[in-house]
Amino acid sequence: MTIRTNLSLGMLVGMLGLSAHAAPAEQALLAALRQAYPATTFDSVVATPIPHLFEVWMGSNVGFVTDTHPRYMIFGRLVDVQTMRDLTAPGLQQRGAANTQAAPPATERIDPAQLPLADAIATTHGSGARTLYLFTDPQCIYCRQLELALATIPDVRIYNFLVPFQGRELPIHIWCASDRVAAWQSALRSATAPAAPLPHCAHPIDRNLALAARLGVQGTPTLIFSNGVRETGVLDAHEIEARLSSSTVAGSRAGTTQE
Known part of the structure; x- marks a missing residue:
């Protein structure tokens, strides 16, 4: 298991380097993550205002990774503290609306x-x-x-x-x-x-x-x-x-x- 994990990480870094000129950074990172971690469903990767930091969407869940160290993922929200703007909220709202369609509001009680x-x-x-x-x-x-x-x-x-x-x-x-x-x-x-x-x-x-x-x-x-x-x-x-x-x-x- 350890050998397989190390190989995946090595392939991940290699793919990022090889595909940097062939495709946008988001697509390269998405493809690399899917290959390295096939048990997780990665939907999309979106660039953030911070260089080398990307949102990684897994259904309605979001994490943040860098394209330099994609082994590590941070879960939470990205906030611009100068303007106090939640930069992650629009994506969460968009995916929540798409996934739930006519579902009840998240504040409604459940029987x-x-x-x-x-x-x-x-x-x-x-x-x-x-x-x-x-x-x-x-x-x-x-x-x-x-x-x-x-x-x-x-x-x-x-x-x-x-x-x-x-x-x-x-x-x-x-x-x-x-x-x-x-x-x-x-x-x-x-x-x-x-x-x-x-x-x-x-x-x-x-x-x-x-x-x-x-x-x-x-x-x-x-x-x-x-x-x-x-x-x-x-x-x-x-x-x-x-x-x-x-x-x-x-x-x-x-x-x-x-x-």
């Missing part, structure tokens, strides 16, 4: 009853008395950060819907594993697919992607609480605990009112 729980990997902490739904990608750095906070939350059952925003190979490996929970937890530590061939099993990865688009889930991680409130991004343990408590209270009140 947990419409979530197909059989298509999620359930992990339970303590009694599992509370419920949390999570759209997540094992290769998403923010998802791995969120897991550190989730690991400290007691008495919650988490339904993890794997979405392949950064490639299908690793999510499929996780779902097809004999122990999905163990495979999921292992992937959070390594974020790389096993060296074994891609397994063939009935998996929900494509359905999860369609579900995310239908619900307007445009990024990972996206948390959905039992009262339908959604939050996208990394929350700390205190925020998660507070929202779990408020959603549980709201659910209890709703049940009392219906009675």
Whole structure:
């Protein structure tokens, strides 16, 4: 695996050098990234105002790489602090609109009853008395950060819907594993697919992607609480605990009112 990775990086640098005069820098970098990392779906590469820095689009996710050191990718947003203009926002909005079409706004509540729980990997902490739904990608750095906070939350059952925003190979490996929970937890530590061939099993990865688009889930991680409130991004343990408590209270009140 190490030899294969080194060869890919060497080929990547070589391709960039050879194609610099034959094609625009964006196309050269896009082709090189696709060849070096075939498990990730790269849609497009866009130049930024910073020399040698490029936006790399993977579905609705974006990273930033330099054409001099494309091995390293930064996730986040590029902001002009002089004008306080978010340079990444237009691309996110454009891709979000294209991917979701008539999907509900990202702030609209989601009815947990419409979530197909059989298509999620359930992990339970303590009694599992509370419920949390999570759209997540094992290769998403923010998802791995969120897991550190989730690991400290007691008495919650988490339904993890794997979405392949950064490639299908690793999510499929996780779902097809004999122990999905163990495979999921292992992937959070390594974020790389096993060296074994891609397994063939009935998996929900494509359905999860369609579900995310239908619900307007445009990024990972996206948390959905039992009262339908959604939050996208990394929350700390205190925020998660507070929202779990408020959603549980709201659910209890709703049940009392219906009675």
